[in-house]
Amino acid sequence: MDWLILISLIVFGALLVMLEVIFVPGTTVVGILGLIFTALGIYHAFQNFTPMVAYGVLAAAGLINFGMIVYGFKSGVWDRFALKDTSLGSAYEDRLLGLEVGQVGETISDFKPYGKIIIADKIYEAKSQGGFIPSKTSVTISKIENNKIIIKP
Known part of the structure; x- marks a missing residue:
């Protein structure tokens, strides 16, 4: 036993x-x-x-x-469980192509401090430099950094 x-x-x-x-x-x-x-x-x-x-x-x-x-x-x-491929792309890589500091757009939502703007018939999400900006206000791009648009009235 x-x-x-x-x-x-x-x-x-x-x-x-x-x-x-x-x-x-x-x-x-x-x-x-x-x-x-x-x-x-x-x-x-x-x-x-x-x-x-x-x-x-x-x-x-x-x-x-x-x-x-x-x-x-x-x-x-x-080998079945090992990562063999590499991802070369990234999200929103060319999302801000064509935008430059000084371009003018219009807010389509209130900025508190984030909101939506329209520039050249395209809608972007942006951040206001100074705080609250009401809808339908003309704004200017003051900075583009780290894939973010920063605007001022």
Whole structure:
């Protein structure tokens, strides 16, 4: 009966480590459970068998788990989870093309301090430099910085 418990713990632990490495890499919960079951098997061996058998079980369990990890890295499973592409674009990259400091537009909403302006039939979101600006007010672009339009009346 002791051998059945020992073999069951070691095999179940090794299977959990294999599941972690091959099927669900990166979650670590399954792998940690596998190592816990393997450690329980080794503990059981030291409690119920001679030291020579227990050290043999320790070496075998270590080799089995190490072999599973090496196999997982060599099989290319981790490549499915690795980022390989690079995003070169960015949001709103050319949104402010054609705008210059000094251009005149009209507010289409109240600025408190943010609101909407219309310049050359295009609507932009902007920030007022001085605070509140009512709707339908003529404004001038005073700054364009960090992809933001700053206006003044």
